[in-house]
Amino acid sequence: MNLLPFVASGIGVGAVYALSSVGLVVLYRASGTLNFAFGAFGGLAAFFAFELSRNDVPQVIGWIVGIAVSTIISYGYGRIFAPRMAHRDRVVRAVATLGLALFLLGAMALYWGVGRARRLVLPTDLDYVLLFGVRVSVTRLIALGIALLMAGGIGLLLSRTRIGLAMRALASDRNISSVIGVRVNATDSFAWLVNGAFAGIAGILLANINRLDPGVLTFLVIPAIASAILARLSSLWGAFIGGMICGEVEAVLTGFPDIMLIRSAGPYIVALLFIMVVGAGQGVGSRE
Amino acid sequence: MKRIFCVAAGLFAAALLVGSGSAMAAGKPDCGLNTGKAATGQPIPVGAVTSMSGIGSFKEADEAAKAYFDCVNANGGIHGRPITYHDEDDQSKLDVAAQAAKKLVGDEGVYIMVGSTSFIECIANADYYIKQNILEVGLGIPSQCYKSKNIAEINAGPLQSGIGGADYARRKLHAKKLVCWIFKVPGADYICGGIENWGKHFGVNVVSIYSDPSSVDVQSLVLQYAATGADSLMVFGTDDIGAQILNAAQGQDLAAKMNFTVPTSYYTVRLPGAIDSKYWNNRLWVNSELAPMDSKAKDNMNWHAVMDAYGPKVLKDSFSQAGYIAARIVVRAMLTIKDPAKINRSTVTAAVQNMTPYHTDILCQPWYWGGPGATEHNANHVTRTVTVQDGKWKNLEGCHDSDDPSIESIRVLEKKLGIKVEDRAIIKY
Numbered sequence: 001m002n003l004l005p006f007v008a009s010g011i012g013v014g015a016v017y018a019l020s021s022v023g024l025v026v027l028y029r030a031s032g033t034l035n036f037a038f039g040a041f042g043g044l045a046a047f048f049a050f051e052l053s054r055n056d057v058p059q060v061i062g063w064i065v066g067i068a069v070s071t072i073i074s075y076g077y078g079r080i081f082a083p084r085m086a087h088r089d090r091v092v093r094a095v096a097t098l099g100l101a102l103f104l105l106g107a108m109a110l111y112w113g114v115g116r117a118r119r120l121v122l123p124t125d126l127d128y129v130l131l132f133g134v135r136v137s138v139t140r141l142i143a144l145g146i147a148l149l150m151a152g153g154i155g156l157l158l159s160r161t162r163i164g165l166a167m168r169a170l171a172s173d174r175n176i177s178s179v180i181g182v183r184v185n186a187t188d189s190f191a192w193l194v195n196g197a198f199a200g201i202a203g204i205l206l207a208n209i210n211r212l213d214p215g216v217l218t219f220l221v222i223p224a225i226a227s228a229i230l231a232r233l234s235s236l237w238g239a240f241i242g243g244m245i246c247g248e249v250e251a252v253l254t255g256f257p258d259i260m261l262i263r264s265a266g267p268y269i270v271a272l273l274f275i276m277v278v279g280a281g282q283g284v285g286s287r288e
Numbered sequence: 289m290k291r292i293f294c295v296a297a298g299l300f301a302a303a304l305l306v307g308s309g310s311a312m313a314a315g316k317p318d319c320g321l322n323t324g325k326a327a328t329g330q331p332i333p334v335g336a337v338t339s340m341s342g343i344g345s346f347k348e349a350d351e352a353a354k355a356y357f358d359c360v361n362a363n364g365g366i367h368g369r370p371i372t373y374h375d376e377d378d379q380s381k382l383d384v385a386a387q388a389a390k391k392l393v394g395d396e397g398v399y400i401m402v403g404s405t406s407f408i409e410c411i412a413n414a415d416y417y418i419k420q421n422i423l424e425v426g427l428g429i430p431s432q433c434y435k436s437k438n439i440a441e442i443n444a445g446p447l448q449s450g451i452g453g454a455d456y457a458r459r460k461l462h463a464k465k466l467v468c469w470i471f472k473v474p475g476a477d478y479i480c481g482g483i484e485n486w487g488k489h490f491g492v493n494v495v496s497i498y499s500d501p502s503s504v505d506v507q508s509l510v511l512q513y514a515a516t517g518a519d520s521l522m523v524f525g526t527d528d529i530g531a532q533i534l535n536a537a538q539g540q541d542l543a544a545k546m547n548f549t550v551p552t553s554y555y556t557v558r559l560p561g562a563i564d565s566k567y568w569n570n571r572l573w574v575n576s577e578l579a580p581m582d583s584k585a586k587d588n589m590n591w592h593a594v595m596d597a598y599g600p601k602v603l604k605d606s607f608s609q610a611g612y613i614a615a616r617i618v619v620r621a622m623l624t625i626k627d628p629a630k631i632n633r634s635t636v637t638a639a640v641q642n643m644t645p646y647h648t649d650i651l652c653q654p655w656y657w658g659g660p661g662a663t664e665h666n667a668n669h670v671t672r673t674v675t676v677q678d679g680k681w682k683n684l685e686g687c688h689d690s691d692d693p694s695i696e697s698i699r700v701l702e703k704k705l706g707i708k709v710e711d712r713a714i715i716k717y
Contacts, residue, residue: 001515002515005511005515006508006511009505009507009508009511010505010508012507013504013505013507115526115528116527116528116558117526117527117528117530117531117556117558117559117561117562117563118528118531118558118561118562119531119532119535119562119563125539126539128539134507134511134540135539135540135541137539206504209507210504210505210506210532211504211506211528211529211531211532213528216504220504223504247505250503250504250505250508251505251507251508254499254505254508254509254511254512255512260499260500260512261472261498261499261500262500263500263503263505264500264502264503264504265502
């Protein structure tokens with residue numbers, strides 16, 4: 001079977017995974033928290049955008065409000081709850097975000113319901129570029145562009161700005177950073193803010209490319225974590241590449257009838273193999 | 289897991305037509321003895337095990353059954369005895385469904401199960417009902433709902449609905465090669481395997497594609513459809529998953545190359561708004577297991593009247609329509625027991641098993657049990673076809689039997705009982 005069409009197909013999902021993965025890595029590097037609520041933040045953004053658009057509010061405003069909602073909620077958590085758990089084990093912090101994810105999932109399911117046919121339309125859905133005989137929608141290309149832009153932009157932010165320096169300091173050693181005057185909570189909160197914005201964009205894109213459903217969007221975080229693991233939760237470009245690899249693996253496995261039934265496991269198998277082969281110390285782009 | 293259940297819902301051919309509350313004018317309800325006097329005798333306990341939470345809810349079926357029973361109770365009951373309706377939520381879980389049935393049948397002592405509408409209830413309880421000599425008239429998905437001695441469903445089921453859609457593609461769209469797509473969930477082989485068998489019988493090359501329900505990548509799935517070179521498709525799933533697939537198919541302009549047929553679970557009020565209706569205009573062929581909700585025929589109008597009077601807050605959808613029919617059938621059977629003192633589980637079981645066929649304009653042929661010796665039940669296997677036109681549902685074809693060879697034994701029984709297709713719905717085409 002010709003696999004090239006599936007390669008083209010993997011671009012969109014890969015870009016969303018990449019964007020999500022970069023968002024996770026940014027937060028993890030600054031605060032050491034693996035945010036399981038990332039997908040739920042994105043889901044909220046998508047549902048707010050959907051709600052406004054079906055009430056005849058211009059789409060652009062819907063997207064802005066949606067991303068603002070996910071950003072505010074993420075920032076709020078980072079400002080209010082995260083500092084109280086800053087000295088707890090990383091597992092505890094991660095599990096706390098899982099609780100938040102389930103709470104938000106329940107709230108979305110309660111208000112918007114599950115299993116309902118609906119869609120979040122974007123104006124670029126019907127425009128496309130032909131690649132290997134497959135129509136790759138402009139929306140998917142935009143997702144790829146945003147993922148690239150975000151990975152590059154955050155890389156610049158970390159290397160060229162004061163807040164970036166503070167984030168890198170926190171990533172190295174939280175206690176020493178505090179002693180030398182880094183504003184730990186403010187830096188943490190900023191990382192949560194960035195995380196929320198990334199989640200909002202990824203959620204809106206995934207809701208369009210895939211499905212506007214609380215569960216689907218909330219559990220977007222799972223393959224994104226596999227992508228982030230490929231980057232050892234440290235490299236932004238590694239996270240981007242990891243996301244693209246995971247999306248492509250999932251798509252290309254469709255071309256293998258014998259194993260396509262487990263293609264959603266592809267990203268995790270790749271991550272596992274990667275850790276086994278490359279080892280615990282290095283990841284994709286770890287020299288960054 | 290969540291998606292698996294969502295898919296199971298999609299297979300729920302009993303999903304049938306889901307419509308919004310209709311403002312159709314409905315007269316005085318026709319219920320039971322129609323005495324106008326409330327029944328005050330010893331209650332007749334009736335039960336139901338329905339999925340009301342967890343993944344999805346079909347509570348409208350129970351609510352409609354209850355509305356009809358309330359109407360019957362207000363009109364003399366079953367020869368003076370009112371029906372008390374006990375329904376339990378199985379949470380879409382096998383163990384909960386089994387516990388709920390034991391509570392109702394064992395503790396509450398219900399005489400019959402009516403309106404049970406569940407993803408898994410038949411799997412959990414089919415054998416238990418046989419042991420307890422209790423019958424169930426409801427709506428179901430898994431094969432156990434159609435292959436049990438003690439269960440008979442109002443809906444046709446996913447296999448018959450799928451065959452109905454595929455057969456439309458064969459007859460009207462000249463399908464020669466058809467893809468049967470379904471998520472790999474329990475029962476998936478039974479459904480696409482059944483369509484493959486149907487295809488062998490009618491000269492249609494059926495290629496089954498089973499896919500991973502956990503994957504979010506739908507576009508690749510659509511590319512896989514195209515790679516088969518088939519001219520037609522039968523795409524199972526709920527309307528939400530269906531909309532996602534149809535949107536991805538539109539992205540590849542696949543409707544220009546393939547005929548899209550889908551089961552009755554797509555026939556919802558939400559679907560036309562969740563797809564590009566302009567693109568799919570007259571390009572999506574949907575099987576329907578019940579009469580359209582806007583049918584002006586007698587039984588459908590009575591359903592409206594009952595719901596308006598006894599369940600005004602209940603969503604008027606296909607579950608409600610089927611729940612009403614289930615309750616009406618059982619009441620009709622119970623009324624044949626002339627001595628109210630003799631109404632018990634045993635006599636109710638016998639009354640339903642021996643009932644004469646029930647003619648209704650909501651189904652395409654009379655509903656029957658088939659006698660105490662019947663070991664399988666699929667009274668509803670004659671279905672309709674609708675399409676999306678100008679952003680709305682449009683009736684395309686009335687009652688048509690797909691002649692599925694796998695239910696030949698059902699046909700033999702129907703011939704013996706004199707069951708014939710009768711399209712009594714009053715609708716616009």
